[in-house]
Amino acid sequence: MNAVVVGEPVVAFDGVGMRFGRGPEILRDVSFAIEPRSFQFLTGPSGAGKTTLLRLVLAALRPTRGHIRLFGQGASRISGGALTDVRRRTGIVFQDFRLLDHLSVYQNVALPLVVRGRDEAGYRAEVIELLQWVGLGGQLDRLPPILSGGEKQRVAIARALIARPELILADEPTGNVDPHLAERLLHLFIELNRLGTSVVIATHDLALMDQVEARRLILSDGLLFVDEGAS
Amino acid sequence: MSALRPGLVPADDAAARSFAGIMAILAFLAALAAAAAVSLSATAADWGAALAQEVTLQVLPRTGRDLEQDVARAAALARATSGVASATVLSRRETDSLLEPWFGQGLDIGDLPAPRLVVVRLGAARSADLTGLREKLVTELPFARLDDHSGWIASLVGSARVLVWGAFALVVLVMGAALLATTFATRGALAANRRTVEVLHWVGADDRFIARAFAFRFARLGLAGSAVGGLAAACVAAAIIPAIRATDAGLRDGGSLTGVSLVGWTGLASIAVVVVALALASGLASHSSVSRLLRDSRRT
Ligand SMILES: Nc1ncnc2c1ncn2[C@@H]1O[C@H](COP(=O)(O)OP(=O)(O)OP(=O)(O)O)[C@@H](O)[C@H]1O
Numbered sequence: 076m077n078a079v080v081v082g083e084p085v086v087a088f089d090g091v092g093m094r095f096g097r098g099p100e101i102l103r104d105v106s107f108a109i110e111p112r113s114f115q116f117l118t119g120p121s122g123a124g125k126t127t128l129l130r131l132v133l134a135a136l137r138p139t140r141g142h143i144r145l146f147g148q149g150a151s152r153i154s155g156g157a158l159t160d161v162r163r164r165t166g167i168v169f170q171d172f173r174l175l176d177h178l179s180v181y182q183n184v185a186l187p188l189v190v191r192g193r194d195e196a197g198y199r200a201e202v203i204e205l206l207q208w209v210g211l212g213g214q215l216d217r218l219p220p221i222l223s224g225g226e227k228q229r230v231a232i233a234r235a236l237i238a239r240p241e242l243i244l245a246d247e248p249t250g251n252v253d254p255h256l257a258e259r260l261l262h263l264f265i266e267l268n269r270l271g272t273s274v275v276i277a278t279h280d281l282a283l284m285d286q287v288e289a290r291r292l293i294l295s296d297g298l299l300f301v302d303e304g305a306s
Numbered sequence: 307m308s309a310l311r312p313g314l315v316p317a318d319d320a321a322a323r324s325f326a327g328i329m330a331i332l333a334f335l336a337a338l339a340a341a342a343a344v345s346l347s348a349t350a351a352d353w354g355a356a357l358a359q360e361v362t363l364q365v366l367p368r369t370g371r372d373l374e375q376d377v378a379r380a381a382a383l384a385r386a387t388s389g390v391a392s393a394t395v396l397s398r399r400e401t402d403s404l405l406e407p408w409f410g411q412g413l414d415i416g417d418l419p420a421p422r423l424v425v426v427r428l429g430a431a432r433s434a435d436l437t438g439l440r441e442k443l444v445t446e447l448p449f450a451r452l453d454d455h456s457g458w459i460a461s462l463v464g465s466a467r468v469l470v471w472g473a474f475a476l477v478v479l480v481m482g483a484a485l486l487a488t489t490f491a492t493r494g495a496l497a498a499n500r501r502t503v504e505v506l507h508w509v510g511a512d513d514r515f516i517a518r519a520f521a522f523r524f525a526r527l528g529l530a531g532s533a534v535g536g537l538a539a540a541c542v543a544a545a546i547i548p549a550i551r552a553t554d555a556g557l558r559d560g561g562s563l564t565g566v567s568l569v570g571w572t573g574l575a576s577i578a579v580v581v582v583a584l585a586l587a588s589g590l591a592s593h594s595s596v597s598r599l600l601r602d603s604r605r606t
């Protein structure tokens with residue numbers, strides 16, 4: 076069950092529509108696929124539905140119509156252990172971070188490993204190394220409420236990457252950092268992609284997207300357009 | 307991992323304190339009931355054993371017979387029985403003083419045809435041939451009666467058993483109350499920590515992991531609360547039970563008066579068992595209610 080079927084996309088949307096209650100359709104007819112080892116941006120104006128689309132990928136929302144397949148399984152039928160499995164294969168950077176305020180920076184980043192039952196002796200060095208890489212090596216024991224926005228963002232990124240997931244969904248992962256740090260974080264995602272992880276970065280930061288030649292999924296008016304990029 | 311897990315669910319101090327407080331009260335009640343039950347059955351057993359070491363011969367006066375001679379004969383028959391340690395004839399005055407509480411001092415009972423008593427102490431082995439003695443009495447002294455206190459012992463053991471079962475039922479009821487209180491508190495904690503639970507799910511925790519995190523937390527709180535309640539119960543038991551037993555010891559001779567030996571190690575052990583059982587119950591109830599709530603929340 077853990078191996079990605081050859082040729083099978085990691086995520087596939089087919090004619091997906093989404094509305095909240097009796098509100099307007101946020102997504103109308105969205106079809107696309109995310110291939111293994113691919114790298115793409117998800118973009119569109121604020122309120123276009125980027126976060127909503129990512130939550131559909133997480134099976135946190137059910138689409139009002141259409142079909143979603145995650146790691147080769149129909150999303151509507153995934154439950155229990157299979158859902159846990161999908162979540163363990165996916166790393167998420169939330170737009171609002173979702174750090175646990177009562178745990179230290181180090182504990183937050185180690186959390187995905189803790190819930191997998193891994194032994195601290197086995198991961199401690201790894202967690203510290205990743206935190207050093209994102210520039211938080213000196214803040215291991217601090218609690219999230221006293222961190223700056225950019226620092227929280229980097230903790231959230233480190234937490235999403237630590238378990239080396241097959242798919243990374245990052246919602247505005249550079250929204251709170253200066254351009255230099257944004258570039259450094261972007262290269263972290265690119266490096267991870269080189270190692271085999273599929274990456275989706277939701278952003279409306281054009282300058283960030285211009286730094287790499289990559290596929291762009293553009294949301295507009297409830298529809299999704301794909302710009303395959305130059306290569 | 308184990309260093310981190312107990313803290314995964316943040317502690318809400320006010321709610322945690324009231325939960326621990328409820329557990330302390332419940333543990334106090336259950337522990338006291340358990341200690342009382344244990345002490346009661348021990349006391350009843352003591353009384354029973356004391357009564358079983360002694361039998362009484364009652365010799366009734368009959369017109370035309372010499373009572374003194376009959377009594378002496380009865381005592382002699384008793385002494386001749388195997389397993390009997392001693393047989394003492396109570397004098398007329400001793401018999402009268404036994405009757406005094408019933409008739410009062412003022413009444414002159416000297417003229418009443420009161421029966422005379424022979425106190426027969428049995429050997430330690432308790433293998434006295436009472437049946438043989440009874441048979442001999444029937445043939446030689448048909449108006450002598452052998453009382454082995456079996457009626458007393460039976461009713462004493464019977465009422466002690468009722469009280470012990472009552473105390474046991476109380477412990478069971480308190481256990482049920484603890485389960486309900488834990489379920490209720492867990493529900494609140496789960497609602498208060500929805501975002502934490504959500505994050506745990508996102509980073510790959512399964513329901514079992516989350517249920518265990520809550521179970522650890524409630525077992526710890528339950529243990530803290532019930533330990534305090536159990537300690538209080540032990541203090542109260544140490545103060546009250548010796549007083550009850552002292553009254554009993556005053557009626558008979560002997561009996562030690564130190565607190566611990568009277569509550570007894572079994573009494574203290576029963577308190578400890580109640581404390582641990584309550585903590586375990588908190589953990590289990592919390593685990594099962596989190597599992598159920600998570601399963602239900604996914605179904606909607
Ligand atoms: N739970 C919800 N209930 C009702 N409406 C919602 C809900 N979540 C999102 N929406 C609406 O869906 C639309 C898309 O929201 P979404 O968060 O997906 O946009 P976005 O593209 O991520 O925007 P941004 O770039 O600002 O993060 C918004 O109009 C929002 O109000």
Ligand SMILES: [Mg+2]
Pocket residue numbers: 125126127170246
């Ligand atoms: Mg968004």
